[in-house]
Amino acid sequence: MDFTIDPAIHDFRRMVRSFIQENLPEEMRRRGERDFDSKESDVRGWMRILNARGWATPNWPEACGGVNWSPLQKFVFQQELRRARAPVLDRVGTDLIGPVLCEFGTDAQRARFLPRIQNGEDWWGQGFSEPDAGSDLASLKTRADLVGDAYVVNGQKIWTTCAQYAQWIFALVRTDFSAKPQKGISFLLIDATSPGVTRRPIESIDGGFTLNEVFFDNVEVPIENLVGEAGKGWDYAKFLLTHERTSSAEAPHTQRDIEQLKLLASNAIKGGRPLLEDPVFRSKVAALEIDVIALEWAVLRILHADPDDPSLNSVASILKMRGNVQRQIVAELAAEALGDYGIAMFLDPDDPDVRAEDHLAPPLEGEAVGVSARAIFRRATSIYGGAAEVQRNIIAKQILGL
Amino acid sequence: MDFNHTGEQAALADSVRRFCDDNIDLASHRRDGRSPSDTRLWRQIADLGWLGAGLSEEEGGFGGGPVESAIIAEAFGRSLAVEPYVSSAVLSVRTLLASGGSAASLIESIVSGERTVALACCEPEGRGDPSHVSARAERKGGGYRLSGRKSLVLGGANADFHLVSARTSGDVRDDDGVTLFRIERAHPGLRRQDYRLVDRRMACDLWLDDLEVGADAVVGEPDQASGAIREGVDHGIAAICADSLGAMDRALWITRDYLKTRKQFGQTLSSFQALQHRMADMLVELELSRSMLYAALAALALGADKRSRGVSAAKAVIGKAGIFIGQQAIQLHGGIGMTEEYAVGHYYKRLLANASLFGSIDAHIERYAALSGGEPASVLF
Numbered sequence: 001m002d003f004t005i006d007p008a009i010h011d012f013r014r015m016v017r018s019f020i021q022e023n024l025p026e027e028m029r030r031r032g033e034r035d036f037d038s039k040e041s042d043v044r045g046w047m048r049i050l051n052a053r054g055w056a057t058p059n060w061p062e063a064c065g066g067v068n069w070s071p072l073q074k075f076v077f078q079q080e081l082r083r084a085r086a087p088v089l090d091r092v093g094t095d096l097i098g099p100v101l102c103e104f105g106t107d108a109q110r111a112r113f114l115p116r117i118q119n120g121e122d123w124w125g126q127g128f129s130e131p132d133a134g135s136d137l138a139s140l141k142t143r144a145d146l147v148g149d150a151y152v153v154n155g156q157k158i159w160t161t162c163a164q165y166a167q168w169i170f171a172l173v174r175t176d177f178s179a180k181p182q183k184g185i186s187f188l189l190i191d192a193t194s195p196g197v198t199r200r201p202i203e204s205i206d207g208g209f210t211l212n213e214v215f216f217d218n219v220e221v222p223i224e225n226l227v228g229e230a231g232k233g234w235d236y237a238k239f240l241l242t243h244e245r246t247s248s249a250e251a252p253h254t255q256r257d258i259e260q261l262k263l264l265a266s267n268a269i270k271g272g273r274p275l276l277e278d279p280v281f282r283s284k285v286a287a288l289e290i291d292v293i294a295l296e297w298a299v300l301r302i303l304h305a306d307p308d309d310p311s312l313n314s315v316a317s318i319l320k321m322r323g324n325v326q327r328q329i330v331a332e333l334a335a336e337a338l339g340d341y342g343i344a345m346f347l348d349p350d351d352p353d354v355r356a357e358d359h360l361a362p363p364l365e366g367e368a369v370g371v372s373a374r375a376i377f378r379r380a381t382s383i384y385g386g387a388a389e390v391q392r393n394i395i396a397k398q399i400l401g402l
Numbered sequence: 403m404d405f406n407h408t409g410e411q412a413a414l415a416d417s418v419r420r421f422c423d424d425n426i427d428l429a430s431h432r433r434d435g436r437s438p439s440d441t442r443l444w445r446q447i448a449d450l451g452w453l454g455a456g457l458s459e460e461e462g463g464f465g466g467g468p469v470e471s472a473i474i475a476e477a478f479g480r481s482l483a484v485e486p487y488v489s490s491a492v493l494s495v496r497t498l499l500a501s502g503g504s505a506a507s508l509i510e511s512i513v514s515g516e517r518t519v520a521l522a523c524c525e526p527e528g529r530g531d532p533s534h535v536s537a538r539a540e541r542k543g544g545g546y547r548l549s550g551r552k553s554l555v556l557g558g559a560n561a562d563f564h565l566v567s568a569r570t571s572g573d574v575r576d577d578d579g580v581t582l583f584r585i586e587r588a589h590p591g592l593r594r595q596d597y598r599l600v601d602r603r604m605a606c607d608l609w610l611d612d613l614e615v616g617a618d619a620v621v622g623e624p625d626q627a628s629g630a631i632r633e634g635v636d637h638g639i640a641a642i643c644a645d646s647l648g649a650m651d652r653a654l655w656i657t658r659d660y661l662k663t664r665k666q667f668g669q670t671l672s673s674f675q676a677l678q679h680r681m682a683d684m685l686v687e688l689e690l691s692r693s694m695l696y697a698a699l700a701a702l703a704l705g706a707d708k709r710s711r712g713v714s715a716a717k718a719v720i721g722k723a724g725i726f727i728g729q730q731a732i733q734l735h736g737g738i739g740m741t742e743e744y745a746v747g748h749y750y751k752r753l754l755a756n757a758s759l760f761g762s763i764d765a766h767i768e769r770y771a772a773l774s775g776g777e778p779a780s781v782l783f
């Protein structure tokens with residue numbers, strides 16, 4: 001064991017920081033401060049800027065366009081992005097489908113899709129969940145029948161994040177109805193603009209519109225858009241969900257949120273003094289910070305582990321569970337720091353879907369805007385990507401052997 | 403002691419509940435962007451006598467008290483009503499009653515529903531504690547000139563007039579030196595910014611831009627309003643606790659019913675013991691909250707410090723329990739719980755707002771501690 005931190009990491013951090021400082025447009029940074037979902041055009045624009053530097057997808061294997069950085073460097077890079085309030089990238093593309101295509105895609109699929117993800121040209125939707133297949137994903141019913149050299153897809157997906165912006169949707173579909181549930185599933189890449197695809201936005205309780213229903217009505221998908229082998233979709237999905245869970249610990253994001261929380265709490269006044277000096281509030285912030293350090297080191301442990309280690313699958317559940325709770329707590333504390341205004345609704349002023357009459361906002365500016373909506377939306381972190389209860393089931397079964 | 407409703411109270415509970423079921427639904431929150439409190443509905447509520455149901459006859463009501471107010475507030479919380487019942491008929495009316503003198507003459511038009519009123523007693527730095535008053539009122543001629551700002555005036559966006567606290571002497575947190583003023587909605591120099599709370603109830607901030615009023619705008623005694631405001635707010639908090647109880651109760655049972663119908667892994671969610679235990683924890687919180695609400699209602703009849711202590715205890719317990727139940731209601735629903743179209747998210751937002759109104763959970767634990775001194779941990783002494 002060796003816990004010395006290579007001093008070169010500080011130079012690396014400085015290099016990343018100054019790149020971001022020089023290249024992140026001020027407008028994007030300002031919008032990032034508010035922490036609503038990043039605007040589509042900001043995400044695409046920022047991806048292009050990172051891509052020009054070769055940094056769009058550092059986590060991918062190098063052969064697919066990743067960067068030859070150490071695990072620690074990759075982590076620091078994420079910290080700096082969050083710290084700078086850069087737009088939050090389309091993780092469905094960079095963290096989910098990208099690694100799957102690298103691992104299981106054909107050369108043609110890699111050549112066709114990966115560069116467009118890196119350059120912010122293609123957004124992806126994750127078409128896994130269905131109305132009757134959430135936690136029990138393997139019971140999914142959307143079907144794909146092979147007719148000639150195309151699959152014909154029929155069915156419905158739900159909760160598809162940002163499907164309205166997506167050029168492509170990857171979906172789990174049932175291709176074999178006679179096999180056991182997990183065995184009959186295949187992994188398809190579906191052009192979101194194909195005839196027969198209908199997307200319908202769902203308003204979430206924070207007043208935002210990231211969720212969607214997606215309907216497939218006789219949608220033709222050429223057979224070359226099948227990932228890997230038919231019937232093996234479940235294996236690819238498991239690979240993907242493990243990735244999703246590791247990155248959804250989102251320690252860097254929580255660390256950035258803590259910085260923001262401290263800023264808000266030092267601007268807020270309680271009893272004539274900054275709220276951050278109030279012993280009760282300060283100790284709540286400190287307790288959270290301590291938990292985040294524990295998570296940070298758990299993430300570093302995983303990042304340094306052998307990627308083929310099968311135990312990673314279940315350890316990812318630990319990171320996700322704890323990371324999700326921390327994201328909820330930090331958002332709730334930020335709302336609490338705002339006092340009266342923490343329970344006032346402030347909807348995204350840049351969201352075209354928000355109804356005009358809903359733009360009734362309290363007198364807030366800068367970092368404080370968006371805090372209450374975020375606190376409410378964060379209830380979802382313990383639901384998406386496998387709900388907290390399901391993560392506990394995985395831990396109990398796979399690690400504890402119960 | 404008797405924990406049962408009287409016949410009249412049971413009838414009141416029943417009719418408010420039925421009225422809400424018939425007239426209020428989630429879609430109705432959307433009725434009108436700017437004035438969610440539907441005037442027609444408010445008219446009916448007044449005609450049914452509910453705005454005076456929580457007052458004795460001497461107080462200008464119909465022979466009830468805080469229990470009746472709690473019954474109404476609970477039904478409104480249960481149905482997520484955004485009507486300004488608590489702000490006008492409890493917070494403001496109770497403050498007026500406690501102010502003494504001619505203040506009571508204003509009550510008739512409030513109880514009849516002719517006018518609505520909002521209590522503007524909070525400021526940003528007070529963080530929900532009305533004893534923080536930095537807005538100033540200086541003597542000018544025969545009247546006063548007011549300057550400063552009030553925050554989160556519950557029901558203020560639609561109120562016909564406001565009861566505004568301002569300092570006529572002393573320092574920001576002094577008990578003495580606070581005066582309450584009655585200021586009409588359209589009074590020159592009164593600037594308003596309306597907004598929605600997370601649960602769609604309406605509120606506003608007020609700016610007093612060198613606003614001038616005559617001496618007749620003073621409610622109660624000059625310099626002596628602190629006690630009345632504290633009493634009014636304690637009554638308001640008890641009603642907010644009752645509102646939370648209605649919301650918690652409903653959110654819990656909606657969730658229970660959902661678990662019994664939703665199937666995953668070939669069985670209903672209700673068959674998973676992890677979820678059964680969670681629901682059991684929710685029920686424990688609900689029952690302790692109901693008990694705590696009764697303790698608060700009892701405390702309202704006691705002397706100021708005991709009253710505030712009991713009310714703060716309830717606010718802390720019910721705030722925490724409400725957030726827990728609201729969060730778990732969403733969690734146990736999964737994705738559907740996160741949608742605006744479905745009810746449980748609205749209950750969570752209502753409970754979140756209630757937990758923060760007039761001071762956070764921590765603030766009330768702090769106030770409780772400050773008021774308890776060497777007292778026993780009971781409100782029975």
Ligand SMILES: Cc1cc2nc3c(=O)[nH]c(=O)nc-3n(C[C@H](O)[C@H](O)[C@H](O)COP(=O)(O)OP(=O)(O)OC[C@H]3O[C@@H](n4cnc5c(N)ncnc54)[C@H](O)[C@@H]3O)c2cc1C
Pocket residue numbers: 125126127128129131133134135136158159160161162211380383384385386387388389390393664666667671674676677733734735736737738740
């Ligand atoms: C904001 C948001 C974004 C999302 N984005 C996407 C996306 O882009 N693509 C996509 O495919 N999906 C997405 N999802 C869907 C998400 O993955 C599902 O909501 C999740 O898997 C839970 O499924 P469900 O909603 O059907 O809930 P259910 O499966 O019905 O679960 C309801 C409750 O029951 C519990 N439960 C279920 N089974 C068990 C058990 N065996 N033991 C104990 N408890 C159990 C759950 O933990 C939960 O608390 C998103 C969801 C949200 C909220």
